[in-house]
Amino acid sequence: MGAALTIALKDLRQRLRDRSAIITAIAAPLVLATMFALLLPSNDGGFHADLAVVDLDGGPVAQGLVDGPLAGLEAADVADLTTVGSESEASTLVEDGTVDAAIVIPAGLSAAVSAGGGAEITVIGSPAAVLAAQVARSVVEGYANEVEAIQLSVTTAIQVGDVGSDPTTVGALAAEAIALPAPIAVLDEAAAAARQASSATYYAAAMAVLFVFFAAQFGVLGILGERRNGTLGRMLAAPIAPATILLGKLLVSLVMCVVSMSVVVTVAAIALGADWGAPLPLAALIVATSISASGIALLVVGFARTEDQAGAITSMVAMTLAVLGGSFFPLTAAPEFLTRLSLLTPHAWFLSGVAELAGGGGFAAIAPALGVLLAIGIVTGGLGLLRARAVVLAR
Amino acid sequence: MTEPSLLTTQDLRKRYGERLAVDGVSFHIKVGETYGLLGPNGAGKTTTISMICGLLRRDGGEVVVDGRPVDIGATEAKAVIGYVPQDLALYPDLTARENLRFFGRLQRLSGRDLSGRVDEVLDLIGLADRANDRVDSFSGGMKRRLNIGIGLLHRPKLLVLDEPTVGVDPQSRNAILTSVDELGREGLAILYTTHYMEEAERLCDRIGIIDQGRIIAEGTRRELVGLIGERDRLNLVAGGSLGPATEALGRLERVDEATWADGRIELVVSEARTLLPLVLEVAAATGAEVRSVEIVEPDLEAVFLHLTGKALRD
C-alpha cells in the first residue's frame, strides 16, 4: 500500500505540472457549466402567458368568463391579463409578440346565449407561443361547455324524455338542471415533490460527469506511458508486486475523478446557484461515479496498445456514453426507448441520483444509482485489471 | 571456485509465440565479478535480463540471486538487484532529485536514509548542482548518468546494466565506462550487456557470448580468444633493406610467418607482446630501421565471427 501511495503521489505531482490535466478535469467542466447557467433561462417547469382580452359583449356571460376561469388563470400565476379595446389592436399585440394570445368576446354573446342561439369567441394565437394559445382555447372551451350545460340538459330532456317543449316546462327543467350538483369533481392532489434538478444543477452535473471520464484517464492511462518510456520496467524491478503499480495508478484516477467532480459541484453550488441536496449522499454518488469512470478507463487501457490509442478510445467511449446518458440534453424530454437505453450509461445514473438528491432524497433514494455505478465500476475495473495485468507484464 | 555465486541462472527459457527468444541460458556471477553478456541486437540479452530482474515471466529455468529465487513477486530477491534499463527510464517532468526520491521509496528507502543516499548518488553521478532541475532540461549524457544513478540508490549487491552506452556521445560513454569500472573495483557484482566488444573486453572479468537466445561461449577474454587458436599479428613500418630482416625474423622460434612489402613487415606470431623486444633487436641487427610497431591481437569480434559466421554489428 505504501508503494502504491508513493506511485500515486508521484503521478499526482506530474499531473499538477501538466496543465492539460487541470484544463480537462477542472477548467473545462466549470466553464461549460457556467456558460449553460448563463445562457439558459431558469424557468424551471414554469409557464407564463400574457393574454389580451377584448370584451365587446359586456354582458353577464362575458363577465363570467373574465371573472371566472380567466381570473383563475391569473390567480394561479399562469397568465397576466390585459384588457384591450378592439380585435385589431389585440391582433397587433399578438403579432408583435407583446402578448402571447388574445381572447375576443363578440358583441351580443350574452344575449345570444340566453336566447339559446350561437356565438363565437375568437382566440388569436401565434406560432411563436403555441402553448399559450392552446391554454387560452382550453379555458374558453371549458367555459363554453359550462355555459351550454343547462341548454344541453333541457334540449336532451325534451328530445329523449317525455316532457314537452312549452315555455313553462322549459323554465322548470332549466331550474331543475341548475339545481343538479356537478357530477365530476377535479381534485388537486398535494403537489408531488420534484425529484428533478434545476437547470443550473443539471448542467453542472452533466458537465461534471462528462469530463470525469476524461479525468479518469490521467491515472491508469499512465501505465502505457510508463511502459513506453521504460519506467514501468524500473518499477517492476523494485521490490513491489505488479498489482501495487496498478493500484497506485487506479488511485490516481480516483483522486483525479473525485477532485474534478468535487470542484465542479462546489463551485456550481457557490457561484451558479446549483442545489445538490444532502452533502453526504452526494459525496457517495461522486465516489461511486468516480469508481465507474476509473473502471471504464482501466478497461480501455487493457485493450489499447499505446497512450494515443487509449486516449482516442477513451474520448470515443466518453462522448458516446455522454450523448446517450443525457449529458448534453436532459433525457426527461426523450422518447422512452432512449430513456431505457440511457440506463446502460453511468451518466444517466449519476444524473438521476443528482435529481433525487436535489428533490430532497437521501441515501435510500440514490441506493439504486449507487449500486449500479459501483457495479459498473467493479465489473469494468475487474475485467480491466485482468487485461491490464497482462499489459504490465507483457513488455 | 572458492567465492560464492551471487547470481545463478539455470536453463532460462522464454518463448514469444513460435520464437524462442531465450533458449536455455545458464551462467553465474561471483561476488565482485563483472560479467558481460555480449551479443548482437536481438540475441536475447534484454529478455534474459528482464527475467533475471523479475520483470518478465519465464517459461522455464531458474534464477537465484544472493541465495533467493527470483520471480515476479519475489520482492526480497529484487531488493538485492539494481536494474538500469536500456531506455532512459526517467520522468522528464520531474527533477533529478524527485526521480531519485521516487524510485528510492519504491526500493523501501525512507527518511534520512533516503535523503542521504539521494545526495550521495547525486554526487557520484555529478549532478548535485542540477538536482532540482527538471530532467527534460538535461543533456543526453546527464540523463544517462541519472539513469544509472537510480539503479545504485539502494546499495544493490548486483548491478544489472542493459546496454548503458547505446546512443551516447563518446565523451559520456567514456565516463560511463570509467564509473562502471570503478563500481566493479569496489566489489559490486555487475551484469553488463552490450553489443560493443571493446566495452566487454575493457570492463568484464568474464564474458558470455550470446546469439539467438543461447550462450555459445563463455570465459575470460583470453580464454575466448584462445578458443579459436588465432595468432597475434605484428606489423612493423620500417626503412632500409627489409628483405634480409624479414628473412631473419622468419627464422625466430615463435614467428610462424613473415612477409614484407612497401616498407612494411608483417609477422604472424604467438604472444606478440613478449616477443616484441626480440623482434626489434633482430630487425635492427639486420638493417631495418623500425619507425613504428603495431600489435594486432585477435578480438572477440573475430571470436564471434568464428562461432556464428556473422559479424557482431550489422
Place this chain on the structure above:
Amino acid sequence: MSVLEIARVAIVRLVRDRSGLFFVFMLPIVIILVLGLMYGGSSAPRLGVLQSDDGVLADDLLDAIRGGSLVLEERAYADAASLDDAIERGLVEIGLEIPAGYTATLEGGATATLVVRGQATSALAALRRAVEAAVAEQSARIRATRLTLDHGGSAFDATYQAAADAQRDLAGVAVAVETVGEGIFPENTGAFSIGAQSQLILFMFLTSMTAATQLILTRQLGVSRRMLAGPTPVRTILLGETLGRFGVAMVQGLFIVTVTVVAFGVDWGDPLAASLLVIMFALVGTGAAMVVGAVANNPDQAGSLGVFAGMALGAFGGAMVPIEIFPPEMQTIAHLSPHAWAIEGFHALLVPGTGVVDILPQLAALLVFAAGLLTVGVWRFRRALTG
C-alpha cells in the same frame, strides 16, 4: 502542385486517424440523430394517465381530452407509484388519475372525483385547463343525461349518447382560432434541421481546433523544417497548410450536409446560400486553427484546450442550445462568436424563399471573422516557421 500536395497530406492524415474519423464524422451524426429523436417529434407537454376504470365514461373523458385544444402527449401508467415517479422525475408534466368505479359512480348518479397531480409549477396550472375543459364537456353531457332520466329517459347509455349528439348539434358558444405572426422556426422545419445546423457548426469548429494540434506537431516534428529545407517557398507551405485545414473542414461540412439530407431529409434551404455559409465558416475554422497552431507549443495542452474552447464557443454561440431561448442580452453578446452568425444564417434559410440576399449580413460578419483570423494565423505561422 506542392500546395495541393501539402493540403492532400493534411486530409490523408485526418482520414487515417480512426479516432479522428469518429469525432469528425460519426459523433456529429449520432448527436443529430439523438437530438432529432428527442426534440424533433412532438414537443407537446406530456400527460400521465392512471386509468383504474375501464368503463365507457372513463374512455369518453380521455377522448374529450384528446379532442381538446391543448395538445398533450399521453403516457399510460399502471399504478400510482409509477405515475408519481414519472411526475417527480419530470417525465410527465401533469398526471391524471381516473379512479376505479368512475363510470359506475357517474351512472349511479353520485359525484365522481378525478385527481390531478403534478409538480407545483405554473405549467401544471396551465395544463390543468385541458383536463378541466374535458371535464366540463363530459359534465354537461352527464347533467343532461341525469335530468332526462328523471323525465322519462330510459337507459343511461342511450340517453348519454343522445346528449352527446345534442351537444354536437347545439348552436352554443363556439371557439374560433386565428393565427397571426411568425414562429421561431417555420412550421415545416424538419425534426432534424435545427440539430443538424447547430452540430454542423459545432463540429466544424471542433475539428479545426483538433487540426491545430496537427499543425503544432507538424512544426515540432520538423516536417515543416524539412519542407523549408527543400525548394519549397514559405508562401507555398503556408498556403498548403491553410488549404489543408480548409479542406478538412469542407470535407467534414459536406459529409454532414450530405448525410443529413439523405438520411434525415434535412432541408438546408437555398443551396447557394447554404454553401456560402459552409465555406465561410470553414474559412473561419481554418483561420482559428492557423492561429492556435502557430501560437501554441504544447500539442497536448492545445488539444485539450482547443476541444474545450470549441465546445465553450459553440455553447456560447448557440450551437448547443438555440440562441433564440437565450436571455436577450446574451443573444447580443453571443454575436461576438462566429457560431452565432452562421447559425443565424442557417435559421434564416429555413424560411422558404430566402436566399443569399437575405443572409448577406451573416456572410459579411463571417467574412470579417475569417479574414481577421486568417491574417493573424498566417502571419504568426510564417513567423513560427521562419523564426
